Amino acid sequence: MKKIEAIIQPFKLDEVKEALKGIGIDGMTISEVRGHGRQKGHKEVYRGQEYNVDLLPKVKLEMVVASSRCEEVLKALTAAARTGKIGDGKIFVYEVEEAIRIRNDDRGESAL
Amino acid sequence: MLRLRFVCLFTLLSPAPALMAQTVPELQAKMAALESATRSAQSAGDNAWMLMSAALVLMMTGPGLALFYGGLVRRKNVLGTMMQSFILMAVVTVIWAVVGYSLAFGGSSWFLGDFRFAFLNGVGSAPNADYAGTIPHQTFMVYQLMFAIITPALISGAFAERMKFSAMLLFTVLWSLMVYFPMAHMVWGKGGLLNAFLGGAIPCLDFAGGTVVHITSGVSALVCALYLGKRLGYPQPSMKPHNLVISFVGACLLWVGWFGFNAGSALAASGLATSAFVATHFGAAAATIGWLAVEWIDNGKPSVLGGLSGCVAGLVAITPASGFVKPFPALAIGLAAGVVCYFMVTRVKRFFGYDDSLDAFGVHGAGGTLGAILTGVFATSAVNDALKDASGRVLPLGLVDGKASQVLNQMVGCAIAWGLATVGTLVILKVCDMAIGLRVSKEQEFEGLDVAQHGEEGYIFES
Numbered sequence: 001m002k003k004i005e006a007i008i009q010p011f012k013l014d015e016v017k018e019a020l021k022g023i024g025i026d027g028m029t030i031s032e033v034r035g036h037g038r039q040k041g042h043k044e045v046y047r048g049q050e051y052n053v054d055l056l057p058k059v060k061l062e063m064v065v066a067s068s069r070c071e072e073v074l075k076a077l078t079a080a081a082r083t084g085k086i087g088d089g090k091i092f093v094y095e096v097e098e099a100i101r102i103r104n105d106d107r108g109e110s111a112l
Numbered sequence: 113m114l115r116l117r118f119v120c121l122f123t124l125l126s127p128a129p130a131l132m133a134q135t136v137p138e139l140q141a142k143m144a145a146l147e148s149a150t151r152s153a154q155s156a157g158d159n160a161w162m163l164m165s166a167a168l169v170l171m172m173t174g175p176g177l178a179l180f181y182g183g184l185v186r187r188k189n190v191l192g193t194m195m196q197s198f199i200l201m202a203v204v205t206v207i208w209a210v211v212g213y214s215l216a217f218g219g220s221s222w223f224l225g226d227f228r229f230a231f232l233n234g235v236g237s238a239p240n241a242d243y244a245g246t247i248p249h250q251t252f253m254v255y256q257l258m259f260a261i262i263t264p265a266l267i268s269g270a271f272a273e274r275m276k277f278s279a280m281l282l283f284t285v286l287w288s289l290m291v292y293f294p295m296a297h298m299v300w301g302k303g304g305l306l307n308a309f310l311g312g313a314i315p316c317l318d319f320a321g322g323t324v325v326h327i328t329s330g331v332s333a334l335v336c337a338l339y340l341g342k343r344l345g346y347p348q349p350s351m352k353p354h355n356l357v358i359s360f361v362g363a364c365l366l367w368v369g370w371f372g373f374n375a376g377s378a379l380a381a382s383g384l385a386t387s388a389f390v391a392t393h394f395g396a397a398a399a400t401i402g403w404l405a406v407e408w409i410d411n412g413k414p415s416v417l418g419g420l421s422g423c424v425a426g427l428v429a430i431t432p433a434s435g436f437v438k439p440f441p442a443l444a445i446g447l448a449a450g451v452v453c454y455f456m457v458t459r460v461k462r463f464f465g466y467d468d469s470l471d472a473f474g475v476h477g478a479g480g481t482l483g484a485i486l487t488g489v490f491a492t493s494a495v496n497d498a499l500k501d502a503s504g505r506v507l508p509l510g511l512v513d514g515k516a517s518q519v520l521n522q523m524v525g526c527a528i529a530w531g532l533a534t535v536g537t538l539v540i541l542k543v544c545d546m547a548i549g550l551r552v553s554k555e556q557e558f559e560g561l562d563v564a565q566h567g568e569e570g571y572i573f574e575s
Contacts, residue, residue, distance in 0.1 A: 044352065045411055047421060047471060048458025051350050 001096040001109060002070045006061045007035065008081040008089040013059050019080035020063075025073055027112065028063040039087035058089060064096050066109045151246075155239075158246045161381035162255055168372025169258035173265050174198050176369050179362030180420070181269055184470050187354040188560025189273045190570035196268040196280055203281065204261045207288055212260060213253050215293040217243065220303030222313070224294045229253075242302045242310065244379040255376060256296070263292055263325045269470030270333030271550075274343050274557055277565045279550045283540055291328055291536040295529060299324050306525050309498055316525030317491050317509065317518065319388065320377035322432025322484040323529040330477025331533035333468060339541045340550055342467035344557050351469075356417055363420035367396055370427045374434035387495050388434040392427065395434070395446035399426020402450025410458075418454070425453035425475050429483030436491035436509055445486045449479045481526050488522035 008016060013030065020028070034055040041054030065073050074091060082088055101111040178197040185193045204212070211230050219226035229235050237248040244252045264284040271280070298304040299318050306323070308315035318324060343351065353359060374392040378385035403422025404414040429449030430442055437445070457474035468474060491510030493499065499507045508515040544550055551557070556564035563569060 045413070045415065046352055046417055048411075048462065049347055049351070051352055 001064055001099060001112070002067050003062065003064045003094040003096045004070070004073060004077070004091060005094070006077055006081065006089065006091040007033070007058050008061065009083070009087060010057055010059045012081045012083070012088075013061075016061065016077060016080045019076045020073065023072060023076050025063065025065065025069075025076075028061050030062075031060050033058050033060045037087075037090065056087070064099060064112055066112065155246050158244075158380040158382075159248060159251055161385065162244075162247050162251045162376060162379065165372035165376025166251070166255040166258050168369045169255070169262065169376065170201065172366050172369035172373065173258075173262045174201055176362050176365035177262065177265050179358045180366060180424075181272065181359075181362070181470050183355040183357065183359030183362065184269075184353040184417075185273050186351060186560070187571060188562055188569075190354065190562065191568055192277070192561025192565050193268070193272050195277070195566065196272075196275075197265040199281065200261050200265045200284060203285065204264065204288055205257060207285060208253075208257045208260055212288060212293055213256065215289070216256065216260070216296040217253075217301050220301070220311070221297075222303065222305040223298060225297045225301055246380055252379065255379075256300075259321060259325060259373075260288060260292055260296070263321075263329045264288060266325070266329035266472055266476055267333045267336060269472030270337040270468050271340050272469040273561065274340060274551050276548065276550065276552050277561075279544050279548050282548065283544050283550075286540045286543065287332065287537065290540060291332065291533055292324075295324050295328050295532055298528070299525070306528065314521055314524050315499075315518075316484075316521050317436055317487050318432040318484065318525065319435035319487075319496075320374045320431045322428075322480045322487065323525050326428045326431060326476040326480025327484065327526060327529040328533045330473045330475070330480050331530050332537040333472030334466070334477055335534055335537040336541065337466045337468040337473065339538070339545075343469065344554060346467045353417065359420060360416065363424060367423055367427065370396070370431075374431060378435060384435055384496060387438075390439050391434045391437055391442035392430055394439050394442040395430025395449070396423045396426040398443040398446030399423060399429065399450035399453075402426075402447040403454045404450075406451050406454045410454075421453070421457070421471070421475060422450040425449045425479045428476050428479035429486070431480070432484045433487040433490060436487060436496050438490075438492065438495055441486075441490035441512075445483060445490065448486065449482055452482055453479050481530075484526050484529075485519065485522050488519035491518065 006016075010032070017028075020026070035058050036054055036056050039056065041052055041056055044051045044053055063073075070093065074093070077091065098107065099109070099111040100107055174197055178194040181197065182190045182194040209232055211227070213232065213235065214227050214229035215225045217225055218228040218230075232253065235249050235253050237250060239245050239247060240249040240252060264287055267284075267287070268280070298306045298312075299316060300307060302310045304310070304312050306312050306314050306316035306318070308317050316323065370392055371389055375385045375389035378388055400419050400422040403418050403425065407418040408414040426446035426449050429445050433442065433445055453475050456478040457471045461468060461471070461474055487510065489511045492513050493506050493509050496509065497506040499509060501507055510518045541550065552561065552564055
């Protein structure tokens with residue numbers, strides 16, 4: 001099993017969800033986060049007082065998939081989340097040891 | 113004229129023998145009844161407008177100013193900041209009833225009233241002809257109370273996010289007694305030193321409170337900001353306004369409430385009230401445009417907070433002038449206020465480095481002073497003919513009427529307001545500092561006034 005963690009532009013969330021649904025992935029956890037990589041922030045000015053806002057709003061998706069499907073999911077995800085500009089985000093893939101469905105003790109890929 | 117018409121009408125309608133039968137005393141009685149009906153009709157109209165105006169001015173403090181200031185602070189201080197306005201609606205009311213109204217409007221000395229109206233003794237439904245002959249004395253009293261409430265509330269913009277609630281209470285009680293009541297008496301009280309219409313030695317024109325309200329509060333705000341020092345870490349980390357949406361609502365309520373403040377200061381539902389209403393609105397409009405225009409040029413973007421700040425600056429500056437100037441000078445005063453106050457809060461504040469957190473000085477102190485001086489320039493007897501000599505001849509008011517010396521009088525009025533506010537505030541701060549201490553502890557300031565001072569949070573979304 002693999003865990004896919006993707007940090008994407010918030011406005012791309014709906015497209016990404018649709019794309020994943022299209023290939024049969026409908027389980028995921030998302031959180032609203034703030035961060036930045038190479039993307040520069042913007043300037044805000046309140047009555048002449050300037051603030052540089054460099055931590056920008058992002059959405060983090062986390063999902064665990066069967067190893068055999070990982071490549072397919074990554075392709076769908078990157079295609080849907082890409083604008084081609086700085087700030088599109090990053091994806092990290094991890095090895096997962098175990099998965100347990102709390103409701104009925106299912107283990108491994110059948111718990112996904 | 114009315115009498116003549118009445119008699120003519122009577123003569124035309126009545127058959128001659130009946131007229132003959134009318135005795136002189138009967139006619140006189142009818143005339144008296146008619147006069148009394150006219151008086152009570154005027155009183156009803158004036159009183160309706162003045163009660164409405166009093167309510168509008170209270171609405172400026174809560175929720176107007178409370179929302180405007182509340183949105184400009186950080187989230188952890190929203191309730192504490194709103195409370196600093198709201199509590200004055202209660203506290204100042206009690207002081208006003210006990211002694212405040214009397215100290216401002218009793219007696220006829222230069223600097224301060226007396227105790228003749230203490231505990232509102234003798235303040236009833238009969239008009240007080242010295243101030244407003246067509247409305248109940250009580251209406252005048254409660255209308256003036258609303259001004260006494262908002263003035264100290266304006267100062268809270270300077271010590272926002274760091275003053276103890278207890279210290280703020282003591283400060284505003286003493287400030288009302290030592291700064292506001294004397295200043296209100298000097299400018300508006302009978303025989304006051306600066307009262308242009310009721311025998312002042314230095315006639316200063318202040319229709320609705322440029323010196324009394326805005327200079328005193330704005331200059332005191334500067335003294336508070338300097339005495340208390342900066343907020344922890346000012347200007348970094350981020351001290352961004354936490355909710356400009358509520359500030360927007362607050363500023364719009366201030367704009368509307370200001371019609372009660374300025375047009376109500378005519379103390380009657382008169383043509384003068386209309387004139388002041390128009391001038392007020394025009395001043396606010398021009399100042400909004402003025403601020404936004406310089407900000408757009410200077411900074412590249414016209415901000416919403418800039419527009420709101422501009423409208424308040426214009427309302428402040430037009431306040432002393434509102435009952436004395438024509439619509440186009442009102443536009444000019446507003447435009448000047450928008451531009452000047454923009455540079456006050458962006459350049460002057462940064463240059464000197466004081467933390468006037470919500471720009472009470474930059475907007476009210478600077479805008480009030482500018483407006484008071486420009487009142488001396490643009491005031492004209494064509495708008496307000498209340499100033500007359502002994503023979504009843506209307507006297508010129510400002511520079512545009514050819515009375516250049518009025519500008520000097522206005523400057524003297526400003527200087528007295530600046531002096532009283534500076535010295536009074538400094539002394540009161542020292543007293544409060546020694547008695548209970550002014551600032552919250554560092555830990556409390558970090559935690560925020562809402563939890564530290566009031567045991568509450570402004571926003572709880574999970575419950």
